[in-house]
Amino acid sequence: MLTIFGRANQRGKSFCDKLSRRSFLTIGGMAMGGIAMPQVLRAEAEAGRAHSHKAIINVYLPGGPSHLDMWDLKPDAPTEIRGEFRPIATNVPGIEICELFPRMAQMMDKFIPVRSLSDSDGLHDGYQCMTGRRKGSRQPPGGWPSGGAWVSKMQGAVNQAVPPNVALMYTTGNRTWGEPGDGGFLGVAHSPFNLLGRKARSTAENMVLQGITLERLQDRTNLMRAFDLFRREADGRGVMESMDVYTQQAMGILTTSKLAEALDLSKEDPRIVARYGKSNEEFQRDGAPPMVENFCIARRLVEAGARFVSMNYSRWDWHGSDGMNFPKSREEFPLLDQGLSALVSDLHERGLNHDVSVVVWGEFGRTPKINTSNSRDHWPQANAAMLAGGGMRTGQVIGSTNRNGEHPAERPVKFQEVFATLYKCAGIDAQNIRIFDQSGVPQYLVDPGMQPIHEVV
DSSP states (O other): OEEEEOOOOTTOOOOTTSOOGGGEEEEOSOOOTTOOOOSSOOOOSOOSOOOSSOEEEEEEOTTOOOHHHHTOOOTTSOHHHHOSOOEEEOSSTTOEEETTOHHHHTTGGGEEEEEEEOOOOOOSSSHHHHHSSOTTSOOOTTOOOOHHHHHHHHHOOSOSSSOSEEEEOOOOSSGGGGOOOOOGGGOGGGSOEEOOOSSTTOSTTOEEEEEEEGGGGGOOHHHHHHHHHHHHHHHHHTHHHHOOHHHHHHHHHHTSSHHHHHHOGGGSOHHHHHHTOOOOOSOOTTSOOOOTHHHHHHHHHHHHTOSEEEEEOSOOOOOSTTOOHHHHHHHHHHHHHHHHHHHHHHHHHTTOTTTEEEEEEOSOEEOSSOOTTSSOOEETTOEEEEEEETTOOOSOOBOEEOTTSSSEEESOBOHHHHHHHHHHHTTOOTTTOEEEOTTSOEEESSOTTOOOOTTTO
């Protein structure tokens, strides 16, 4: 991977390797062989960002957030079920959500709560949120591609500077909470290009641009000269044609400034960045840090050319003996409320709400009955998600659970139906397109019978 160092964190916050989160950007997933890295990224001639392509932002909440405390409160249930929070009205009559999401409540006409996810497999990882499929399901040779890999295969890159399938997935202590999926039988060319890590030198594959700081990314002249010379020499020797897919991808990225600028929030209007709130840079135990700024970076990546952006946000597994379910909810819900509402507002203000779909979800829901530690345990029988954008018919609720939130009562929805919906919004016919796997068997993006959620598309 490629790591670009920035200034030391003056507030003194750092990871266990003594490096601040702000001290590096890990541009990952590539091995560049013997290619010499230049000193800085050269200027891009194009003005502005791409706005016309379809895209998906997949927000994964590692650990399984409580459907009953966020989007599907049960105020009339017994005390041991309804919990400590009250529902509040939204700007859509009849839709209520948790009181700790006041910003989203005031713009619920731009969201779709899905309250009846019915097929969570119960595993404590993000596989189903990344692929739509159960981890224990039959696997074709090479494995199932992630959602981003399918989009990359079907639609290709918008430009050479930004891979179509990118991830803002922190490496987590619980490894499975930091995995964005892979290319499966579609191949490594469509695997997520992960832009984050946990340590600057966490793997032997990391490649560090020694002496190249984020502050020097504005110095374009040397990079332009160095890479123009490299390209002329490489083309003359026929080297460019023989590069593997990683190297070609890396060359496309490093010879423009588009990706680096998308990741650089100093390029964003400070008033827009402030909308998203202040990030907490600390990793949440074995989960990810609650970096609300990454919601803004996800939007910037889409504008720069990404078609699919996956991100893991914070840690949502709070049911241990410390009884932190409700105290942690009071910390985490307002941050998510601010970050997610800012993202969706941004999409609408920029005219991207018809092109960019957003999904927010975790691997399962939480037990209706509160345990003896005043927390909720794992509950795959019922789960919830939040959808926005993509030209969907927002301002409505899909599905419901029974009185105590134990299982779907109306309109059960499966993970693959959500993916089918996202694919349709992205302009992909998931039911009729097929790709042959490594054994020559035709495979579809979703299983036969899995249709988009017809109420919203």
